[in-house]
Amino acid sequence: RSMAMAAPSRKSLTIGLIPADGIGREVIPAARDAIVAVKSELPDLKFIDLLAGWETFTRTGTALPRDTVQILKEECDCALFGSVSSPSRKVAGYSSPIVALRKELDLYANIRPVVSVQDTSRVDLIVVRENTECLYVKEENLIQTEKGKEARATRLITERASSRIGRIGFELAKARPRKLLTIIHKSNVLSVTDGLFRESVRGVPALSDGKYDDVNIEEQLVDSAVYRLFREPQIFDVMVAPNLYGDIISDAAAALVGSLGVIPSINAGDNFVMGEPVHGSAPDIAGKGIANPVASIRSAALMLRHLGYVSAADKIDKAVNDTLAPAKLLTPDLGGTASTTQVTEHIMGLIKE
């Protein structure tokens, strides 16, 4: 079974909107606008505004209100998440709402396509990041010893999670011309945990009746993967990685294509999908109206595509590409002077043409 959901039979589509902090509040409305612009391709749309984030924490004492989780689970078909700020020091009771949401909704695959804005021959890859375990299980403790404080964190890698993320990797690789899946790990040091990761991923074809026999498998140590990403990014097609390595390599790949401001992602599970721009809350530019809406708009398209609304997604993606390619209307992160609103309206205009 492919992960992307079956052709849609829904009468309505309810989308949770969680802008969270900083520029999340500027780019999530832009993504909403883009979805509305393709509404003729979609069932009845309903949006529900939901709270989460650092600012929510400072006001209410929780970064992820139970209400938000409950409404997502009970009323929404999918969601868009903006970005969170985090405190610069440890604050008692605060914990990242995006990490919690991924686990809470079992959104086990973080899928991040990274494609050059102008010259797609340079970089055209997908990072498939395991999204629920590794060091992100956040099992940490601190003890006081005679020699001072000692802290320990657990890195959890399971066969089940590695195998299901591996399957997503194979599925995506199979659908691409080069059909190459590169497994990222550090098994020369972490022979047990990363050993289990690579072996579980490698075990997928055997579980799948030969369905992935045409996919080529390579491996790359994480340090060397970052080095080679910089030097010869064209050697990569689909990269599958445990959580933390996936976090780092997707930022590395993003740096190659000009700006984090254009890199979308979805957090996908078997029953729910949440779009999320890869960039952060960018407190330095928040509120100035100059944040790049492209990452969020593309995340909306990726989410719709995953739900089976392929022509809606195609329309959005084409309008985005036709806006970026001439390099005339660009936000400051891409070297231009356009505002969030100008770029969004231009994209909406192209969609409606």
Next chain:
Amino acid sequence: RSMAMAAPSRKSLTIGLIPADGIGREVIPAARDAIVAVKSELPDLKFIDLLAGWETFTRTGTALPRDTVQILKEECDCALFGSVSSPSRKVAGYSSPIVALRKELDLYANIRPVVSVQDTSRVDLIVVRENTECLYVKEENLIQTEKGKEARATRLITERASSRIGRIGFELAKARPRKLLTIIHKSNVLSVTDGLFRESVRGVPALSDGKYDDVNIEEQLVDSAVYRLFREPQIFDVMVAPNLYGDIISDAAAALVGSLGVIPSINAGDNFVMGEPVHGSAPDIAGKGIANPVASIRSAALMLRHLGYVSAADKIDKAVNDTLAPAKLLTPDLGGTASTTQVTEHIMGLIKE
């Protein structure tokens, strides 16, 4: 106290040579030649050839013979390590000898200066990597559950190790014009372990009688650090990081300056120092005589500098820079056609001029 060792009063200098695998066997002899070329600046030299590595494992059943460790501890003042190959699958009994040596000799600081070959205004930074803990403690286990295999690794961060590596970071930053120390962590997820790392590093000035009050401190999440390394490397001066992040960011930085083949490092402790090129064993080019000897020769210079032999180190570094700058005699990794021997002999010739 500065980490670099006091002005030398040794009558002799005994250097262990551990080429290990692959191109290690071609570049460590080059580094030896460079040291011999500055022998007039040094006490009586003695070299001891020592075994370690994958090939040693396949022949003897151990990747790090006890003899090697004992001779390093009892007879050597310092050492040069080449590079190790590792098996592509887990092999019972095999464990990385370089990781073991760092712990065995308590070489707690891995210092990796990364400077552009031609235009030093672009990249001129030092990665200071904690070298004994984090996930490199290799405490891993595997259990079989109803849902399949589960593996766990421990990530250890102690106040003592973070504080002593922090001190090295401050010491190096203080000696540089920009006096900037950037702490790399991921405390938005690992609030306890990375929280302890950053707080221990930040605590160093208070323990040092104001000695480091003129050092500026910044912080950067590891994913964002990799992104910014690609985009604006000139914002970094000295970067201090836990073990695994240090491994990754030093490869990222290396990618910016043209080739891993020019990046040296030392593994330094309070009583011993071991030079080590940052590159790997490069099985694809091993035995062809075209490996870049520069990383190893610079590692030798860095080691001598650390031991207090500043003019010997200066002579080697100048000869290396004067060889690279004209870009006439370069090994293939830098786009040239020169051999290991040609580059080494040219450097030795310049030293003797």
